[in-house]
Amino acid sequence: MLALLGHEAMRRLRDAHTANGLTPRQFHILGLLHDRGPLAQTDLAAETDTAASVLVTQLNPLEADGLVTRTLDPRDRRxxxxxxxxxxxxxxxxxxxxxxxxEDELFRSLNDSQRSRLTQLLVLVRDDLTDGNERCGTPTSLDRKTS
Amino acid sequence: MLALLGHEAMRRLRDAHTANGLTPRQFHILGLLHDRGPLAQTDLAAETDTAASVLVTQLNPLEADGLVTRTLDPRDRRxxxxxxxxxxxxxxxxxxxxxxxxEDELFRSLNDSQRSRLTQLLVLVRDDLTDGNERCGTPTSLDRKTS
DNA sequence: TATTGTTATACTCTATAACTATA
DNA sequence: TATAGTTATAGAGTATAACAATA
Structure with a gap:
C-alpha cells in the first residue's frame, strides 16, 4: 500500500510540476540550489540520487529556460x-x-495531529533505511542522500 | 517523502518478485485470482488498474509458465x-x-503498534482518495479498484 | 591515471490507437 | 453498433558505457 500510495503521490506531483514546465527532479534541483547555494553537478547528482548522465538531461532545459546557469569553477575547471x-x-x-x-489534497483526510504522526512514522522508516544501508553495505537509492 | 519512500518500497518489491520470475503486477494478479476465483480479463484490468493491453503482456508469460490458463467463457465467447x-x-x-x-525489512524500525498506526493512517488517505475521486469525477488510478 | 561532464544507446514501463472476433 | 481481447507503436524515465576535457 505504501508503494501504491507513493506512486499516486508521485503521479500527482508530476502533473502539478509539469504544469510549471518542471519534472519532480528539476523541482528538487531548484530547491537544493535555493537552500545550499551554487553546487557542482557531482554534488547535485549525489544529493538527488540521479546518475550524472540523467542530471545533464535535467539541467539542459533548466539552463535553456534561464532558471539556472552553468559556470566553470575557476579553481577546478572540470x-x-x-x-x-x-x-x-x-x-x-x-x-x-x-x-x-x-500535498493538501492528498492528505485532506488527516487532521494536523494525524499528519504529524504520519510524517513522524515515515521519518522513522526512512532514517532506518538510509543509515541501515550505510552500515550493512547494501546501498540503495535512499542512502546516497546522506553519503 | 511519501512518494520517495513508496518508490523505494516498489523497487524492493520488484527485486524480490523478479527473483521469483514475477512482476509486482503479476503478483497482484495471482493474488486476486487466489482470493476471488476465475476472472475475465476485463475484471482483472479493472481490479489491478492496468490497461487491457498491458494486462495481456502480463498474462502471456504467466500462461506460458503454466501459472494460469485462459479458457473461453461458454456464455460469452468474447x-x-x-x-x-x-x-x-x-x-x-x-x-x-x-x-x-x-515488508519486514522495510518496517523493521517500527514496533507493532507503530505499524498498525501507519497502516491505519495510510488507509485513511487511500480511502479518501478513492471515493473522493468517485464523487467529484476526477478519476485517477486508485479509484478504479472500487468501481 | 582519475575525475567532471557529455553523448549515445538500450531497456523498462506506460499510454494510445488500430485490429479481430464475438455479441 | 458495442464489447473483449490482441497487437503495434510511441513516449517517458532510467541505467550503462564510451567519450572529451581537465586534474
Missing part, C-alpha cells in the same frame, strides 16, 4: 557550478505552491 | 476466463513469503 537565477527563484516559488496544493 | 493453476498457487505462496520479507 567542475561546472550550477547557479540559481532570479527567474529560477520565482519559478521555484510558484512550483512550491503547486506542490503544497497537491 | 470473454477469456483466467484460472489459477496449482503451479500458480505454489508460486504465489513463495512470492508472498518474499513479499513478507521485504
Amino acid at each position: 567542475r561546472h557550478l550550477v547557479v540559481l537565477t532570479e527567474t529560477g527563484r520565482q519559478r521555484l516559488r510558484t512550483a512550491a505552491a503547486a506542490q503544497q496544493e497537491v | 470473454r477469456h476466463l483466467v484460472v489459477l493453476t496449482e503451479t500458480g498457487r505454489q508460486r504465489l505462496r513463495t512470492a508472498a513469503a518474499a513479499q513478507q520479507e521485504v
Whole structure:
C-alpha cells in the first residue's frame, strides 16, 4: 500500500510540476540550489540520487529556460557550478505552491495531529533505511542522500 | 517523502518478485485470482488498474509458465476466463513469503503498534482518495479498484 | 591515471490507437 | 453498433558505457 500510495503521490506531483514546465527532479534541483547555494553537478547528482548522465538531461532545459546557469569553477575547471537565477527563484516559488496544493489534497483526510504522526512514522522508516544501508553495505537509492 | 519512500518500497518489491520470475503486477494478479476465483480479463484490468493491453503482456508469460490458463467463457465467447493453476498457487505462496520479507525489512524500525498506526493512517488517505475521486469525477488510478 | 561532464544507446514501463472476433 | 481481447507503436524515465576535457 505504501508503494501504491507513493506512486499516486508521485503521479500527482508530476502533473502539478509539469504544469510549471518542471519534472519532480528539476523541482528538487531548484530547491537544493535555493537552500545550499551554487553546487557542482557531482554534488547535485549525489544529493538527488540521479546518475550524472540523467542530471545533464535535467539541467539542459533548466539552463535553456534561464532558471539556472552553468559556470566553470575557476579553481577546478572540470567542475561546472550550477547557479540559481532570479527567474529560477520565482519559478521555484510558484512550483512550491503547486506542490503544497497537491500535498493538501492528498492528505485532506488527516487532521494536523494525524499528519504529524504520519510524517513522524515515515521519518522513522526512512532514517532506518538510509543509515541501515550505510552500515550493512547494501546501498540503495535512499542512502546516497546522506553519503 | 511519501512518494520517495513508496518508490523505494516498489523497487524492493520488484527485486524480490523478479527473483521469483514475477512482476509486482503479476503478483497482484495471482493474488486476486487466489482470493476471488476465475476472472475475465476485463475484471482483472479493472481490479489491478492496468490497461487491457498491458494486462495481456502480463498474462502471456504467466500462461506460458503454466501459472494460469485462459479458457473461453461458454456464455460469452468474447470473454477469456483466467484460472489459477496449482503451479500458480505454489508460486504465489513463495512470492508472498518474499513479499513478507521485504515488508519486514522495510518496517523493521517500527514496533507493532507503530505499524498498525501507519497502516491505519495510510488507509485513511487511500480511502479518501478513492471515493473522493468517485464523487467529484476526477478519476485517477486508485479509484478504479472500487468501481 | 582519475575525475567532471557529455553523448549515445538500450531497456523498462506506460499510454494510445488500430485490429479481430464475438455479441 | 458495442464489447473483449490482441497487437503495434510511441513516449517517458532510467541505467550503462564510451567519450572529451581537465586534474
